[in-house]
Amino acid sequence: MPANPLARIRVVLVSASHPGNIGAVARGMANMGLADLRLVAPLRHPTAEATARAAGAPVLEEAVVHADLAGAIAPCSLVVAATARRRAARWPVMTPRSAAAALAAHAMGGGEAAVVFGPEQSGLSNADLNAAHALIHIPVNPDFASVNLAGAALLVAYELRLAVCGAGEPAALAPSPAAEPPPATAEQVRGFHLHLEAVMRDSGFLRHKQPDALLRKIHLLFQRARLTAEEINILRGILSAVEKKGANHHPE
Amino acid sequence: MPANPLARIRVVLVSASHPGNIGAVARGMANMGLADLRLVAPLRHPTAEATARAAGAPVLEEAVVHADLAGAIAPCSLVVAATARRRAARWPVMTPRSAAAALAAHAMGGGEAAVVFGPEQSGLSNADLNAAHALIHIPVNPDFASVNLAGAALLVAYELRLAVCGAGEPAALAPSPAAEPPPATAEQVRGFHLHLEAVMRDSGFLRHKQPDALLRKIHLLFQRARLTAEEINILRGILSAVEKKGANHHPE
Numbered sequence: 001m002p003a004n005p006l007a008r009i010r011v012v013l014v015s016a017s018h019p020g021n022i023g024a025v026a027r028g029m030a031n032m033g034l035a036d037l038r039l040v041a042p043l044r045h046p047t048a049e050a051t052a053r054a055a056g057a058p059v060l061e062e063a064v065v066h067a068d069l070a071g072a073i074a075p076c077s078l079v080v081a082a083t084a085r086r087r088a089a090r091w092p093v094m095t096p097r098s099a100a101a102a103l104a105a106h107a108m109g110g111g112e113a114a115v116v117f118g119p120e121q122s123g124l125s126n127a128d129l130n131a132a133h134a135l136i137h138i139p140v141n142p143d144f145a146s147v148n149l150a151g152a153a154l155l156v157a158y159e160l161r162l163a164v165c166g167a168g169e170p171a172a173l174a175p176s177p178a179a180e181p182p183p184a185t186a187e188q189v190r191g192f193h194l195h196l197e198a199v200m201r202d203s204g205f206l207r208h209k210q211p212d213a214l215l216r217k218i219h220l221l222f223q224r225a226r227l228t229a230e231e232i233n234i235l236r237g238i239l240s241a242v243e244k245k246g247a248n249h250h251p252e
Numbered sequence: 253m254p255a256n257p258l259a260r261i262r263v264v265l266v267s268a269s270h271p272g273n274i275g276a277v278a279r280g281m282a283n284m285g286l287a288d289l290r291l292v293a294p295l296r297h298p299t300a301e302a303t304a305r306a307a308g309a310p311v312l313e314e315a316v317v318h319a320d321l322a323g324a325i326a327p328c329s330l331v332v333a334a335t336a337r338r339r340a341a342r343w344p345v346m347t348p349r350s351a352a353a354a355l356a357a358h359a360m361g362g363g364e365a366a367v368v369f370g371p372e373q374s375g376l377s378n379a380d381l382n383a384a385h386a387l388i389h390i391p392v393n394p395d396f397a398s399v400n401l402a403g404a405a406l407l408v409a410y411e412l413r414l415a416v417c418g419a420g421e422p423a424a425l426a427p428s429p430a431a432e433p434p435p436a437t438a439e440q441v442r443g444f445h446l447h448l449e450a451v452m453r454d455s456g457f458l459r460h461k462q463p464d465a466l467l468r469k470i471h472l473l474f475q476r477a478r479l480t481a482e483e484i485n486i487l488r489g490i491l492s493a494v495e496k497k498g499a500n501h502h503p504e
Contacts, residue, residue, distance in 0.1 A: 028403055033393035057396060139413060144282035144309060151280055154403045155410055161391060162349075205493035217486060225477035234469060241457035242494050 005107035005164050010036035012072045015119040017043045023053030024150030030057035032157035037063040038072040069128050078106040078113040081124055081132035082152055092134040099136045100159035115156055120149050184229045192232045195239050257359035257416050262288035264324045267371040269295045275305030276402030282309035284409035289315040290324040321380050329435035330358040330365040333376055333384035334404055342472050344386040351388045352411035372401050382471050433480040444484045447491050
């Protein structure tokens with residue numbers, strides 16, 4: 001198994017007409033850890049516009065230009081083509097997620113794979129589609145179905161990264177234990193609630209209500225917050241200030 | 253359940269500086285069936301560049317401009333913020349997929365929700381992050397982590413569409429309306445914090461401390477608790493009672 005399966009999955013742009021899109025595709029690929037961009041007969045390349053939109057992604061500089069699709073996908077044993085339009089049912093149609101799973105499995109098994117995108121206006125020709133083993137159809141609002149080329153490439157690259165690297169959900173993103181201030185002890189929490197209750201009684205608030213139900217609701221809301229010791233100190237500081245102000249005054 | 257939960261999820265761009273990005277975000281939203289775009293203090297709007305990049309998406313024409321973030325999220329009871337940088341571990345960090353599941357469940361339960369994106373260069377300020385209940389972190393290649401604003405919005409919109417319309421099971425995640433009391437809106441939360449701040453100043457508590465750091469800590473602890481409208485009523489009732497007691501006394 002190769003160290004990085006993403007290195008075995010190339011992105012192929014056929015006859016891209018907007019240089020900005022080429023740069024934006026390179027940026028999105030770099031974001032997701034893809035590195036191999038192939039440009040088939042680009043209208044203009046290289047351009048300053050593509051460089052600007054690539055935002056420094058080395059993927060753009062390393063992109064390889066080919067005269068035709070056959071050259072761009074020569075070593076690939078799995079080719080999927082992104083297409084906006086519905087096509088005759090000659091090809092299996094996959095979601096980005098299911099296609100990413102298939103591509104990742106293929107690359108993990110040591111194979112080379114390609115994701116092919118057609119020209120912005122017309123999409124891939126039937127001749128080019130013949131090279132594909134399956135189509136990717138991005139689920140979209142049928143009333144506004146035209147997805148920008150760079151956006152479509154980013155979505156597929158994102159699903160590829162998830163398929164290869166996982167959701168990135170766990171430990172790495174969780175708050176580091178060192179950074180978390182310690183939660184307050186039950187005793188500290190109880191001291192705070194007694195203090196708050198005293199202020200509520202003293203202010204007259206508790207007199208006019210159902211005290212038990214109210215106190216329980218307040219207890220639950222602070223319980224949800226999982227107060228830290230520092231937060232309890234702040235809250236009790238406020239309560240003490242309020243009490244002191246009351247004590248400094250005389251009733252009329 | 254509303255006919256279309258996506259209609260209850262707004263996208264908020266704070267101080268977007270590139271008009272092209274605004275248009276591209278509108279296009280991506282339309283692709284995925286999102287319709288409610290809010291622009292907070294955009295550098296330039298409307299522009300021909302945004303119109304061109306929107307490719308006819310009505311989302312752009314219908315975008316609402318706000319002076320500040322508070323106005324843009326006023327009716328929302330769930331706010332998630334996309335951020336590229338690591339932040340202090342005070343907010344739960346979610347993937348686009350898990351955030352989309354939470355947002356979809358919230359919208360299916362009848363709540364309003366917002367996904368907030370910051371300025372291209374700097375990201376969201378800490379003050380704006382205070383309004384968020386959670387952060388979205390897009391899993392990216394750590395060596396090239398800067399995702400284009402329009403790309404980030406498209407990824408989140410794509411996951412939202414899958415969560416709402418896909419074969420997923422978001423309906424099962426929806427809170428049963430009877431069991432869950434409705435969370436407070438951002439506007440209600442803001443009103444509570446202004447009230448609390450007034451009491452803190454009036455009692456003299458705020459004078460002796462670093463007010464900004466303190467207020468931020470208090471804000472975050474209540475943000476974690478996800479206050480309901482009823483709880484805010486109770487807390488403001490206590491604040492009013494404390495204020496009234498102070499007003500009934502004369503200083504020595």
